[in-house]
Amino acid sequence: MLLIHCPYCDETLPEVEFAYAGEAHIARPADPSALTDEEWRDYLFIRTNARGPHYERWRHVHGCGRFFNALRDTVTDRFVTTYRIDEPRPVLTPLEAAE
Amino acid sequence: MTTHDHDFTAAPFLIEERPWSPRLSLRVRPQHRETLARSLGLDLPSRIGHRSVTDKTELLCLGPDEWLILVPAQGRDDLMAASAEAYAATPHSLCEISDRDITLRLSGPQALTALAAGCPRDLGSLPIGNAARTVFDSATVILWRDGQDSFRMDVWRSFLPHVRAILHKVKAELSSGL
Numbered sequence A: 001m002l003l004i005h006c007p008y009c010d011e012t013l014p015e016v017e018f019a020y021a022g023e024a025h026i027a028r029p030a031d032p033s034a035l036t037d038e039e040w041r042d043y044l045f046i047r048t049n050a051r052g053p054h055y056e057r058w059r060h061v062h063g064c065g066r067f068f069n070a071l072r073d074t075v076t077d078r079f080v081t082t083y084r085i086d087e088p089r090p091v092l093t094p095l096e097a098a099e
Numbered sequence B: 001m002t003t004h005d006h007d008f009t010a011a012p013f014l015i016e017e018r019p020w021s022p023r024l025s026l027r028v029r030p031q032h033r034e035t036l037a038r039s040l041g042l043d044l045p046s047r048i049g050h051r052s053v054t055d056k057t058e059l060l061c062l063g064p065d066e067w068l069i070l071v072p073a074q075g076r077d078d079l080m081a082a083s084a085e086a087y088a089a090t091p092h093s094l095c096e097i098s099d100r101d102i103t104l105r106l107s108g109p110q111a112l113t114a115l116a117a118g119c120p121r122d123l124g125s126l127p128i129g130n131a132a133r134t135v136f137d138s139a140t141v142i143l144w145r146d147g148q149d150s151f152r153m154d155v156w157r158s159f160l161p162h163v164r165a166i167l168h169k170v171k172a173e174l175s176s177g178l
């Protein structure tokens, strides 16, 4: 079982308390009706599908209930870091260097 | 089971259902927390899992903007009135959820072992006097650690038969020395 650090509870807790919630940092278009069908399709369905570091959302569903973001390596399943939803996307290079 | 003699001193742990008591859910954004706490006369702990107890009122911080309040019946109306008064100046939500959960008391030398059967957390490291919202075999529960071997477990009403069934199974296994 994975252990995940919740940035709101500030505790590292078992995976079953959490729910995965898709790729992070996908902003809803400000004016959806101005988008073409292709742009709307891309917003809804097209994802990075990263092999390696992936920015993704998680929710501490059986806990504080908060959504937060995580940087997880999809190859090793290793969580590099987790951060609050209002924090900027952490830059990967210094994090990788710290590994 | 009526043909068996019960020796409760040897029971690995006890499961008791606690009587009904008022329960309120409070939601307020962090920037309004202190103002609201003053208006309501409450001590709102800011760290998730921490509690404060004042004059029979128990508060538990469940999230960055969420608290659970256990208040004696006579205090509830005062709190609701204070909340209504503060509402215009300090937006928040105070909602009665008394009927949503049933509380079990689990106590005895193997209470921790019993909880470990359904809860993935390391409950041994949960400090006495703290509490945690977590999961017990797919049901969200709130666990209050009141003593080394004494827990309260708030379970949503509809999940209670499931949770009780597991606890009774665990109790039977522990009693038989498994």
Ligand SMILES: [Zn+2]
Residues within 6 Å of the ligand: A006, A007, A008, A009, A010, A060, A063, A064, A065, A066
């Ligand atoms: Zn959390």
